[in-house]
Amino acid sequence: MSSAPNGAAAAPWADLLPELCGLVVDRLDDPISVLRFPAACAGWAAACKENPRRLRSGAPTLLVSGLDPEGVETEHDVDAGAFGLHDVSAAGGGRSFLAEAAGLKGRTWIGGKGDWLVTTDYGCNVELFNPITGDRVPLPSFETTRGSELGVPGYLHVSAEDRWHRILKVTLCQTPAHPGGYLAVALFSGGLLASTAAGDKCWTALKNHAASSRLDLSYMDAIVLEGKLFSVNEFGRVYSWDMMNGGTTEPAAVVQGPEIELNRHYGRGFYLATSSHGQLLLICIHGDTDSLKDNRTCSRLVFDDRWSFYEHGMSLHELDAAGGGAWRRVTDLGGDRALFLGANCPFYITVPPGSEKLKANCVYLADTPSGYDAGVFDLNKGEEEDGYVERLAYSLMADPLQMPMWFRPTTHHRLLDE
Template sequence: MEELPSSTVDDTLVRGTKDCEQRRRSIAPPDAAAAAAAGWSGLPDDLLIMAALDVPSLIRSGAVCRSWRDACNTFPLPALKQAPCLLYACDEYGPSDAALYCPSVDATFRIPFPGPPHHKRGFVFSCNGWVFAADEVGNPYLFNPITGVHATLPSVKTIMGRDEDDDHYYDDEGKHVVFDGVSRIGVIWARHEAYVRVAISSAAEVAACTVVIVHPPEHRLSFARPGDKTWTLLPDDIRLVSDVLYNEKDGLFYILHSRGSISTLDLISGPSPSVATIMGNVVRGSVADMYIALMPSGELLQVWRMRDLVGTPLKCRWAYRDIRRYVLQDCIDFATENDNNKPTNLQANDDQDDEPSDAEKDDQVSTHKLLVFMVNFETQKLVELGDIGDHAIFLGFNAAVCLPTKDLSPLEPNHAYMTDDCSVYGPMLRKDLCIWNINKRSIQNIMDAWTIMHSWLDLPAPIWIAKVLDSSMEKRY
């Protein structure tokens, strides 16, 4: 690793002095925290300097000298290489930095967030340690929040094969988007509307990443790599996609369609993309927000997230009996045959002391049920799971993941940790952050379970970073 020029270190130290004491407390190891209680003057000077740095600078600081390397090693940075961490925007860190909360050490780290200030930021998604984000006009880019490595992707104007000079795609201010030649009422921001889901191949070098996006209209698929000039649209019959997943074990992308069918996408074996259907439809129509995830053992999961408006009466919310009416014959084996739709312990986002207003009830959604299915390709069925063992599921604006919880305290096995990823009512954050107990079928607000250090900003929505790339394996693009 190359040593940093002194000017870079000095600039970083100046930038890191804001809220320095707060950051020291948030990232200091237990022994340093005890020393802090007795007075900061007793700490080594190098350790005090480390506490003022953001994470990318802190990682690079170990190359300055042996003393700094030793000081750097005293910080709980190895925890960042464990999954998962929660990336979010907050007032405390300003418009260009984000907070990275690590539950395993209950610590918050400051992360530089490249691109526009948060209030102009668009769609943000994470996959395989990379963050996919859109700038103020909707153009996407990748970056690693730990190392700062980043790269641009093709312009949003090239999605769907549009010409780069197409004057009808934006209005005069570059904000109003026209889809399929039909102008929508009101201002439509490309940075919020152009992307739905993202899958990124697992690669240590950003230039080697392949990015697949789900986008309007009709939830089509396109792919590109850093350095490409345009997005490549997949065949016309690949549409109504709910989620897409990259499987590093076989190098294939797995596509989940809105009726439960699954296809594989091969982008490396031949001169052109190859798509194969491996699972047929299981329902007649869309019944939930669907995700696809891999268990560490290799089994494929479908996860269905049921949401309703906050003000929806309990008796009007979807239950098992409603889903069964849409299920194709012999396609799903449910774990229970009886569902009396009893209330769970706590409906997410329902504040018992502060009833939502009528306006909030009209435009806020909350999760009230989660179904987890194992995909049985041999029988072409989904099998509902009431227990996923020593594992937890993480959902939101991230590639859905199922991870062992043995070394991830305080994360609990047999739980699903969810952040808000509903875009039905626009880009504003509705704080649908909750934890679902798969075995007990109960739910609680994530804010009641964890002490999050800072208050959320409305944009972008909090996302799980479920895999952090090793900086020693990366090269700048």
């Protein structure tokens, strides 16, 4: 290509007509590239701001398995690093995108926070991966776990004292972008719980001498709040560890869980989150297990089969830590907010007035117990009503290997600076 004539100034890219910018954006099929595209400079960001085909920064997006590159309808492996993203807040029924990432080739996601994913290969080599920036942060090997001698026999298991523990999820409580660095908690079957943080060279197994039996160690979720690590078991009992000054090696303290009347419901599961008031929030999802045939127990690379039942409703309970440890029923998320739950670290979205798609005072659950990609629970309904509003199905594959999970793509200022 010949250079511009001497004295001829190149036209600023930002001076292109918005219609031309839209045509350029249309040629970018990869949603991650489209998200990075306006980060090239402030002018492009302004020109592309209104393009309806863009993956929007900060949007609540459901992450699912991508299409098989050979067109097979059943997902056989994760070698391609393919994934799908579905913006559930977009008008007109949502917006869907397909992409591939080198950092996901041969790996499956098992947790995340914001636009960071926790991924693992079959050998339980866990790392943090940001699909937007491409950054990868390896976590310590589970063979280094302090307080429990672990082996890694492979296929998403670790072993301890002749028992195998299946990895269930890794809760990412802080990302590498946090001033204190990352903080992660790994949950395994059989009551194994471990944490690691930026600067650590190992994982630390959390001991729980307060548990009365091995069944009490059946942890379903974990969260870190104000220097304490909380975990809830499958019976709704909550335990806490003080994480200040390396206190995770100290015995757990019991936090008496709320009394939850389940009536005819037999299946139930629990999540933990932070309430609108900054307190510990326990979420109970209840239903029944009659005649449920769940293919996920066979097809998923990572699956907790305790989350396999027909969900009927949900209840939220906030701990009043300053008021003697009492729990109160929560029916309001703060007026105009929605809560997003799943294997991801929970987050809230402020619902814009007049939103066509998002509903305020609702809980959006990824990977529902009955096998839908997501479901919406309306807290405005009474305690005796079925709180379900909608079930969402976005998966592009039959019997996908990977779990649906919430993801929040972000345009990074670092990309602008570069």
